[in-house]
Amino acid sequence: MKYAVLMAGACALALTACNGAPDSDPVEDEAAGLAEQAEEAIEGADEALDDAVSDVADAADDAVDELTGPAGLIEGLSALCGQSFAGSITSPDDPRDEAFAGRDLVMHVRECFEDEVRVPFHVGDDHSRTWLITRLDDGRLRLKHDHRKEDGSEDVLTQYGGETVMPPAGARADFVVDTFSQELFVREGIPESATNIWIMELTETAFYYRLTRENRFFEVTFDLTEEVDTPPTPWGWEDE
Template structure:
């Protein structure tokens, strides 16, 4: 089933939580684009979805392109979403549960942080890096800038997240205007069995 899933994600590329303890934020007609985006993400709270690698730079060996990836919209409040990212380790028949995407809502935009943990739950050497939204974005797309990487390279470096509720969730890195690394999740196929908590989380 995984090969068909990855083919579907390839086609998408060419085209283009536990249940919340607090209710998901509701938009008003005057809601800013980033607030509409946040609400679109929150619609999937309590569910997990399968995904796969769509784009990876030459020489990048983080993923092989054949493993199953899972995003879990696990913890949600009016101000923050926590989305664990689970990676199947095919060689060892185990799972890497070290990563959680944290998206926080502020008065003037969103903040993305990457919570990385070791298997014992302690912080990884590199953790909680990320950035804030830049530009207005839209209700389906927001970009987050990595200031250190942008300053080092002289052109925009950061992350892009896209959400088509009930269709697709996409996360990746961008260089300039283009994706440099990208993974897609199929929101039409919620998993019947939710993954366990990521490392270091209850």
């Protein structure tokens, strides 16, 4: 009897080996197909989401650019590098502006670097003034007035100016008088200048240079829509 049972088992094993593995389960096949479709759908959704996020980011950047105008004062002036523009006094008449009244006022964006722009300010035949606008390590801006004599030596009143309190958000900078300048003004007998604030502002069509303090406002507006001839090299900068 045992022999018969063993023979039957052996025959069953032999038949299984000959017939191969059982057919795959249709339910499992369908589930696998659905899983693959779901994975493809998820990948497609991820790509669509990435594209949407990118579009929103680009739109936000465009909106910020539209609100703030040029990236900054240095960048905006650098875009005008090599060009010269005529200006005029646009502040109310003031006898303290006599040195500028009735004279040709020209700004020349003469030298441009990544973090500094040098702009001579010519007043008729007086080529003594150059504005130095510099970006500091923390993003704030500094303005210095470089004043030279005709022989190129520095004037007594030179290198005065100030710094912005914060990094400017756009193409306007308010420079608050610095300690060096305050001490210079007091030493040279003009203590009222120790509260000066200089403002430079750039738009698509104009550049503004302003000086303000209590009971004092001076403004020159330069027309950027029309270039003028390049003025002479400012005094003391011939070898620069």
